[in-house]
Amino acid sequence: MKKTNIKWKNYLNHRNEIFGISALAIMLYHINKYVGFNYLGPIGHAITRVFALGNAGVDVFLFLSALGLTFSNMGNGIMNFYVRRARRILPVYFLISIPYFIVYDFVIYKQSLWLYFLDVFTISFWFKNELYPFWYMSFIVVAYLLFPLLIKMDKYTKHISTIIILFAALAVAPYMHSSNDNILIFFEIAISRIPAFMLGILCGSIEKEKEFSVWEIIIITSVVVISLVAIASNFIIAATYRYVVAALGLASSFLLAVILSKMKNVYITNVLKFYGEMSLEIYLVHVGLFQILKFYNVWSSMPAIIWYVVIIGVSTVISMFIHKRLQKCFSSTKTLFSA
Template identity: 25%
Template structure:
């Protein structure tokens, strides 16, 4: 079966990347200005762009896995394609971060004992449990994705569709229980694989709907209705409790936000071709941004830091523009001069 390519999902990926970038830009600003404080609070929702990434990734990867389930070399092809997409840029940035930047800044290279967690994708464990680590903190989400996709193909391969649905709901329940246990013991839930895996599983549920034919008959308006019902408690929790680290919020916010994005993605792919949202998500800017979104996510904290350190612009608006333009330039160069070489191998493998 040839999978339909949803061009609009490039736009969704772009929105997720831009949300995270906007959040990090304003979150790092120290200010007493009431206007900027309000802007920081509003842009705080951008932090959930990672949740959008997770749900989207869960949907896209799961539909690929289900579609290729009966193909030859199922596991080998999946893991090689995954490695070609993720590893080159991931490890290139670690080399830049650990060895090139200290050379440029004339600083000490971090001890390997502090680096090791990032080289083996255990950075989010190190951050959660306060191990002695040093590295790009925003890589925590990449660790979660790799952990999930190390196990998920096994479940897809050995379970039928009904049992996969059961596995999805078990994962959602387990994530809830792990968050509850960690909150009770005053352990941070934000970075840990087993407290965020339900977001990827929720995206996978949308792929199950697609293969069961449910999306074809599901009315897009129903996604709007469910999203509206979910957004009331979700945005209520975010707006009134943001920054307070309330226990109940840490337990329920991820699953609520994930189902909101489940509805958003479901709506985007089921609406008619001439719908304004589909056209909006398919415009050239979003398509391009979605294409380089991995680089945008990887490079943006470093780009923001370099602009802030070396240009010292006095205008926040100017700093915002320069920072984002610089990040787009770096990510574009990375994509076309480096990542695309490996993507070419990945695409050839997919056709074999």
């Protein structure tokens, strides 16, 4: 049976477009979470269910990031790896988090300077009894710090360590989800994303030169279909819902790579690349914007569709400004959020 021309490296070649789709999906998920279209009846309920799947965008981010890092050359040493990672994510994060937490901690919640410091440096996520808005940064910083060790362990144990960590997270996260301890419940949002990151390492280690066969595409498509059926039928329990959505998102990203490789419409791919290149900015800006708007409970003042346009539009403009300013500072950095 013939194979397609899509290799894992080709999949990574489309990562900016996939990052862009994921960033837009996450924005739709968050807007849907606070606004939604349920007031439109059955059609609105269906739209709400579809947009709720955008949560898988985070898993796609992590999978692509780990896959790309595993493919990249770490021959320049661990310290060089850390410097490159820090340069790609920290300027973006601090440019957004410093002013955001001034508003969040001092204007809205009247917090102390100490709590502001803990928030800005993402430390709050690990002990605060509420969901930290930028939990993704807390997670990805730890993931990047541990990455060289995880790669060495994967190579030394012939992938066994990676598989153990992956399945341990799969087993622990549902327990945390059902816990009565709020901190454990909030940790679950990060722990349940470990499998996507570890799967990226595993795929990058094993499949570096392997092409997608037709059978693999069929299997991936089957995962998409089964996930959709499970979600639509409410067959799955709440604790494992996130995994089903993540499986759907990851499988869909493979199919998207195939579609993008055949796509002739340059305008669409350029728009997706545009969002993909500033996906970290988009993610952080819209999350911060949401937290402020949520506090002031502005959702009832305009129709839901207006809020979708406003959030996406404002987040895009602010993210563009930050991205372009940082590009001038780091002209050698092609994109600030890629593996």
